[in-house]
Amino acid sequence: xxxxxxxxLVAWLLRQTLRLDVAINRLYPTDFNPLYxxxxxxxxxxxxxxxxxxxxxxxxxxxxxxxxRSVAFITEQVPYGDLLRGVHRYAGDAxxxxxxxxxxxxxxxxxxLYARDNPWISGMFLLLLGWxxxxxxxxxxxxxxxxxxxxxxxxMLQAVPLVGETLVRLLLGDVGVTRAxxxxxxxxxVGTASFLYILLWWHYVRVRHxxxxxxxxxxxxxxxxxVLLSALIPPAAGQPALxxxxxxxxxxxxxxxxPFWLAGFVPPGLVLAGLLLLFLLGFVIxxxxxxxxxxxxxxxxxxxxxxxxxxxxxxxYYDCPYNAIVMVPSPYPGVxxxxxxxxxxxxxxxxxxxxxxxxxxxxxxxxxxxxxxLEADVRRRMAEAVAVTA
Amino acid sequence: MSRPLYLMGMVAxxxxxVGLAGLIVLAEWRGAERVGIAALGLILVCYGLxxxxxxxxxxxxxxxxxxx
Amino acid sequence: MDQETLxxxxxxxxxxxxxxxxxxxxxxxxxxxxxxxxxxxxxxxPSVQVISVPCSGxxxxxxxxxxxxxxxxxxxxxxxxxxxxxNREGNYLMRDRVEQLERRxxxxxxxxxxxxxxxxxxxxxxxFLEAVGAFLRRLEALGxxxxxxxxxxxxxxxxxxxxxxxxxxxARPAPASEPAEEEGT
Numbered sequence: 072x073x074x075x076x077x078x079x080l081v082a083w084l085l086r087q088t089l090r091l092d093v094a095i096n097r098l099y100p101t102d103f104n105p106l107y108x109x110x111x112x113x114x115x116x117x118x119x120x121x122x123x124x125x126x127x128x129x130x131x132x133x134x135x136x137x138x139x140r141s142v143a144f145i146t147e148q149v150p151y152g153d154l155l156r157g158v159h160r161y162a163g164d165a166x167x168x169x170x171x172x173x174x175x176x177x178x179x180x181x182x183x184l185y186a187r188d189n190p191w192i193s194g195m196f197l198l199l200l201g202w203x204x205x206x207x208x209x210x211x212x213x214x215x216x217x218x219x220x221x222x223x224x225x226x227m228l229q230a231v232p233l234v235g236e237t238l239v240r241l242l243l244g245d246v247g248v249t250r251a252x253x254x255x256x257x258x259x260x261v262g263t264a265s266f267l268y269i270l271l272w273w274h275y276v277r278v279r280h281x282x283x284x285x286x287x288x289x290x291x292x293x294x295x296x297x298v299l300l301s302a303l304i305p306p307a308a309g310q311p312a313l314x315x316x317x318x319x320x321x322x323x324x325x326x327x328x329x330p331f332w333l334a335g336f337v338p339p340g341l342v343l344a345g346l347l348l349l350f351l352l353g354f355v356i357x358x359x360x361x362x363x364x365x366x367x368x369x370x371x372x373x374x375x376x377x378x379x380x381x382x383x384x385x386x387x388y389y390d391c392p393y394n395a396i397v398m399v400p401s402p403y404p405g406v407x408x409x410x411x412x413x414x415x416x417x418x419x420x421x422x423x424x425x426x427x428x429x430x431x432x433x434x435x436x437x438x439x440x441x442x443x444x445l446e447a448d449v450r451r452r453m454a455e456a457v458a459v460t461a
Numbered sequence: 462m463s464r465p466l467y468l469m470g471m472v473a474x475x476x477x478x479v480g481l482a483g484l485i486v487l488a489e490w491r492g493a494e495r496v497g498i499a500a501l502g503l504i505l506v507c508y509g510l511x512x513x514x515x516x517x518x519x520x521x522x523x524x525x526x527x528x529x
Numbered sequence: 530m531d532q533e534t535l536x537x538x539x540x541x542x543x544x545x546x547x548x549x550x551x552x553x554x555x556x557x558x559x560x561x562x563x564x565x566x567x568x569x570x571x572x573x574x575p576s577v578q579v580i581s582v583p584c585s586g587x588x589x590x591x592x593x594x595x596x597x598x599x600x601x602x603x604x605x606x607x608x609x610x611x612x613x614x615x616n617r618e619g620n621y622l623m624r625d626r627v628e629q630l631e632r633r634x635x636x637x638x639x640x641x642x643x644x645x646x647x648x649x650x651x652x653x654x655x656x657f658l659e660a661v662g663a664f665l666r667r668l669e670a671l672g673x674x675x676x677x678x679x680x681x682x683x684x685x686x687x688x689x690x691x692x693x694x695x696x697x698x699x700a701r702p703a704p705a706s707e708p709a710e711e712e713g714t
Binding site: 099100102103151153154157286287288289290291292293294295296297298299300301302303305 | 494495496498499501502503504505506507508509510512513516517523524
């Protein structure tokens, strides 16, 4: 295996990640290990965000004066309103944290090979949009922090060549902060959140039985932690935003607002360029630094259906974790006696196959083979093993 | 750890949950809303731990897709 | 070694170093560096031959049976910890298949304890070796078995019947009912 410094780093990170597994598996049964459900955790927090968001929407007023007033109303007058706000805010932080854990784990365990780059690319978009939705959320409160964030965001967008002003107009609804701004921000917040579910369809489409929900013990415990946090650190709403107010020091949310802290002393255009660079680097992870596909076991070739033997029993279709096998009406009868009367034929979709060989294990009729790891090879090696070792 | 120990743990957590529920009522009565919310959070954490102890004691098994 | 030349003398062998075992180990699961020698035998248990596979789900239960037919005392499959299969479901699928295989073996009077499914992660070499050691001790306790009795009284080894397509007789994993055996029925 070609060991570039990048590959050595990733291999080391993989070992450390899995060492963490060993420690956690001592506390939990292995199928409860939260690190095996990082995607499910992110989805759980997303559902919490949607439900708490809908409840908040009942009270929120989207105009320049009403926004802060309605948020203060929720915090002070609505029974358990600060619980609602707190859960919404901390679920947002938790969502980003879970998504990053998911990204890191799938990166270090190389779960992006072959057709699994689909979940990776859609996942990068999910992370980006999730971050943007969170920033919007801070803007919707329309307090001094929101004003600071908005000013910096506008400066960042203005730094984009050619389309900068158009982007600012899209963000604010008009050339500056006007009556159209908050309804526009609310639309960006809720509309993008709805679009996330379309991206999630893309994210799941190439896998069978995606683990979309963590085990019950984690659902309860994490919900409890969110509630506890909102009691211990109630989300504040600062002073109402006033036009023309200078940007003063405001409390920062590490998960969403770090770029804005940077933009306080680095030119905002540079911050935006840096974010874009990070995003692009994330995109290329499945494609660069991969070992050449020469290992005859890890890269044994796309599964091939042996037409003559396939009886159309569908066992491979049900077992493939990537929906890479489809059953088609058999265009001609098979060769073996069992295959002669078949109605269906299995077909492997090459672009979806990750060369794992699970279908070979599922097939009772020897109708599937991995080109570089044939059944005959296995049989020969077993025979050698038994002959030699005795 | 042995099964009786897990069961004792579950009972203790259940008792703590009842106590915390009482704390919610008390906090509402005294107008200290944040205490009530913290108690609610702790109740949920206790429930999560009860389910974990149930799993370790063998009372519940893995999720159906993952083979009973 | 050709299937046709196997005779009833293919009893489960115990070599000088212990029961002969064939182990299929997934490349993504337990790290084998340092555990195996250049011929693929475990250094700790030289009678165990390891075959690396791309996923624990790649293994056909038929191969485990065949290892026993060829004379191995036992056969096992090792995958990733449950919940962490790189291919998401391979180890669960293999565990189900091994359970079904154990039931089939029982019906054919072969000790189901001769096959096993293990699950160990990259760093769990100690746990893996311990599990293999326990498996070997289990096999030693079973002792060398008599040639397996088949319905219809055929001998221990099947003869490969000529079929179009060259497929050897294969056992069908049946989820519910027991299908008719192809050998000796």
